[in-house]
Amino acid sequence: MLCRPDRLISETSRFSLRGLRRLQPSLKMSTKEKLIGHVMKEEPVGSRNKVTVVGVGMVGMASAISVLLKDLCDELALVDVMEDKLKGEVMDLQHGSLFLKTHKIVADKDYSVTANSKVVVVTAGARQQEGESRLNLVQRNVNIFKFIIPNIVKYSPNCILMVVSNPVDILTYVAWKLSGFPRHRVIGSGTNLDSARFRHLMGEKLHLHPSSCHGWIIGEHGDSSVPVWSGVNVAGVSLQGLNPQMGSEGDSENWKAVHKMVVDGAYEVIKLKGYTSWAIGMSVADLVESIIKNLHKVHPVSTLVQGMHGVKDEVFLSIPCVLGNSGLTDVIHMTLKPDEEKQLVKSAETLWGVQKELTL
Amino acid sequence: MSLLCLPAAVIMSSVLQKLISPLASSPAEPPRNKVTVVGVGQVGMACAISILLRDLCDELALVDVMEDRLKGEMMDLQHGSLFLKTSKIVADKDYAVTANSRLVVVTAGVRQQEGESRLNLVQRNVNVFKAIVPQIVKYSPNCTIIVVSNPVDVLTYVTWKLSGLPKHRVIGSGTNLDSARFRYMMAERLGIHASSFNGWVLGEHGDTSVPVWSGANVAGVNLQKLNPDIGTDGDKEQWKATHKAVVDSAYEVIKLKGYTNWAIGLSVADLTESIVKNMSRVHPVSTMVKDMYGIGEEVFLSLPCVLNSSGVSSVVNMTLTDGEVGQLKKSADTLWGIQKDLKDI
Numbered sequence: 001m002l003c004r005p006d007r008l009i010s011e012t013s014r015f016s017l018r019g020l021r022r023l024q025p026s027l028k029m030s031t032k033e034k035l036i037g038h039v040m041k042e043e044p045v046g047s048r049n050k051v052t053v054v055g056v057g058m059v060g061m062a063s064a065i066s067v068l069l070k071d072l073c074d075e076l077a078l079v080d081v082m083e084d085k086l087k088g089e090v091m092d093l094q095h096g097s098l099f100l101k102t103h104k105i106v107a108d109k110d111y112s113v114t115a116n117s118k119v120v121v122v123t124a125g126a127r128q129q130e131g132e133s134r135l136n137l138v139q140r141n142v143n144i145f146k147f148i149i150p151n152i153v154k155y156s157p158n159c160i161l162m163v164v165s166n167p168v169d170i171l172t173y174v175a176w177k178l179s180g181f182p183r184h185r186v187i188g189s190g191t192n193l194d195s196a197r198f199r200h201l202m203g204e205k206l207h208l209h210p211s212s213c214h215g216w217i218i219g220e221h222g223d224s225s226v227p228v229w230s231g232v233n234v235a236g237v238s239l240q241g242l243n244p245q246m247g248s249e250g251d252s253e254n255w256k257a258v259h260k261m262v263v264d265g266a267y268e269v270i271k272l273k274g275y276t277s278w279a280i281g282m283s284v285a286d287l288v289e290s291i292i293k294n295l296h297k298v299h300p301v302s303t304l305v306q307g308m309h310g311v312k313d314e315v316f317l318s319i320p321c322v323l324g325n326s327g328l329t330d331v332i333h334m335t336l337k338p339d340e341e342k343q344l345v346k347s348a349e350t351l352w353g354v355q356k357e358l359t360l
Numbered sequence: 361m362s363l364l365c366l367p368a369a370v371i372m373s374s375v376l377q378k379l380i381s382p383l384a385s386s387p388a389e390p391p392r393n394k395v396t397v398v399g400v401g402q403v404g405m406a407c408a409i410s411i412l413l414r415d416l417c418d419e420l421a422l423v424d425v426m427e428d429r430l431k432g433e434m435m436d437l438q439h440g441s442l443f444l445k446t447s448k449i450v451a452d453k454d455y456a457v458t459a460n461s462r463l464v465v466v467t468a469g470v471r472q473q474e475g476e477s478r479l480n481l482v483q484r485n486v487n488v489f490k491a492i493v494p495q496i497v498k499y500s501p502n503c504t505i506i507v508v509s510n511p512v513d514v515l516t517y518v519t520w521k522l523s524g525l526p527k528h529r530v531i532g533s534g535t536n537l538d539s540a541r542f543r544y545m546m547a548e549r550l551g552i553h554a555s556s557f558n559g560w561v562l563g564e565h566g567d568t569s570v571p572v573w574s575g576a577n578v579a580g581v582n583l584q585k586l587n588p589d590i591g592t593d594g595d596k597e598q599w600k601a602t603h604k605a606v607v608d609s610a611y612e613v614i615k616l617k618g619y620t621n622w623a624i625g626l627s628v629a630d631l632t633e634s635i636v637k638n639m640s641r642v643h644p645v646s647t648m649v650k651d652m653y654g655i656g657e658e659v660f661l662s663l664p665c666v667l668n669s670s671g672v673s674s675v676v677n678m679t680l681t682d683g684e685v686g687q688l689k690k691s692a693d694t695l696w697g698i699q700k701d702l703k704d705i
């Protein structure tokens with residue numbers, strides 16, 4: 001009797017444990033039993049908004065802390081192969097539970113801990129070295145994904161997969177192929193961060209908050225991303241309308257340099273501190289928020305663009321997409337200039353050139 | 361801090377002037393809720409990101425001696441400014457960047473090595489503080505300082521001495537984190553959220569912290585009344601082990617991942633919120649306890665303190681058992697033993 005969990009004992013309707021102990025005073029109730037009585041007869045409901053982060057490196061943990069501080073999930077699971085680091089990170093987060101609104105924070109090497117996730121954020125993989133381009137990482141990270149993706153799918157067959165690891169556009173394609181998921185449930189973090197960096201720099205130039213500076217960077221996340229100058233605006237006022245040279249070589253204000261700073265931004269931070277974490281972590285939480293809260297917000301994220309903007313190959317590139325709790329349900333048809341579309345097609349060809357050599 | 365090194369005249373001439381007509385011609389307003397974090401190691405950055413994501417300041421300044429790392433961290437945070445409500449994030453080796461701060465969080469210093477006790481760090485960190493503290497006070501003479509670096513109780517004393525600030529403006533993060541860990545672990549055993557378990561760990565942050573079992577309660581139901589043995593060696597349920605786990609937890613996390621940062625960052629943001637928003641919440645933080653509980657020396661230990669925009673506006677007179685008072689006195693003696701030998705403060 002003493003080793004049965006209280007829950008089962010409460011279900012015996014005839015007599016309660018308290019009653020029994022009144023009859024047999026030698027049986028001592030634990031402090032917990034004296035304090036708390038369990039009254040629910042059914043199984044607990046379990047988590048409704050579970051988020052998993054795969055990879056507890058700097059990007060994974062920055063994503064985790066951003067998701068936690070935005071109160072986005074009722075359960076957070078962490079997975080990694082490095083067991084000590086994983087255990088240390090989960091303990092450190094748990095110790096902050098008093099200050100958070102996520103009651104269950106768990107971690108394991110075994111993917112069963114990720115079961116029933118709504119969103120799975122994949123940050124695992126090797127990171128860019130100083131000066132290394134994202135495309136160089138490919139095959140290293142494909143092999144890692146061949147282990148990770150099937151495990152995620154096994155335990156959360158209905159989840160939305162968000163790929164962050166670089167080169168993100170290729171790895172989102174890889175995740176899509178390996179998972180067998182429909183395309184609306186596989187999203188790459190893409191140029192969400194590039195656009196955020198662009199809007200920050202635009203805000204600095206105009207002395208405005210970035211959220212009031214609108215600008216979209218699409219296409220490949222990285223060196224050949226495409227700034228859509230025609231869309232850059234404040235309060236609907238097109239900046240290119242005020243400065244028709246914007247983004248071209250002849251522009252006396254050199255807005256093109258702003259885009260170059262976005263492209264170089266990651267490399268610069270890596271050179272200075274060894275990696276980037278905070279900005280990508282916050283941008284991941286921004287995307288997770290739209291999904292979990294079913295916001296139907298438009299974000300530039302990496303999705304299958306075959307058949308759009310002249311792209312013929314099965315590749316993933318960033319365009320403005322509507323995100324909600326079903327995943328990536330709609331895309332926005334941007335009106336692009338011919339040379340902007342040409343850049344997208346060129347990126348697609350480059351990516352396809354790499355993708356077709358991969359063994360999946 | 362614009363990252364674009366074009367002459368302002370070129371930028372101003374076209375788009376900006378056509379787009380925007382200024383109304384107020386006065387110079388920019390100074391910040392009202394500026395927070396500075398000294399030290400951009402793992403703890404400093406965890407404090408920074410927690411403060412930013414909780415929307416606690418309108419300006420954040422970072423200071424460190426490692427210039428590349430400092431610039432990289434600042435840029436990484438700035439790149440996320442779209443997602444934040446802190447419009448100015450600055451950083452420099454020179455403390456001029458910290459001017460007019462309401463709150464300064466000091467995390468600088470060397471960290472505990474695996475197995476190293478907090479007290480061993482002392483003299484190493486005192487020398488670092490002699491460079492830092494006068495600079496802080498020079499540029500923010502009216503600020504409140506939160507000291508996080510270990511050993512926190514000694515270093516809060518050192519900061520108080522070096523700063524010349526009144527004692528209610530110098531706070532040590534103290535047992536705020538120990539109490540948070542305690543509440544989490546106790547709550548886990550009971551199946552409830554940490555905030556629903558009320559328990560205080562006071563005194564020295566670390567090995568000799570004091571769990572006040574007489575105050576532990578859920579919904580006002582005192583646990584010691586339900587279990588008079590609670591916290592003693594004779595307790596069959598071994599609740600004392602939970603406090604031991606709290607003491608060991610920092611060492612354990614350090615052993616597993618090399619350092620701790622997330623929990624301390626969150627706990628500092630919690631203190632920051634009470635101060636910046638003038639909340640008058642009670643937190644266990646390290647304050648000057650001379651003349652309380654029979655302590656005769658100028659030492660800092662954690663007691664329940666009311667925190668608001670004045671800093672530590674008052675201290676709650678905790679009813680402690682003789683044993684608990686004895687433990688506080690013993691900690692005070694140990695701390696004074698170290699403090700009296702410190703040079704040049």
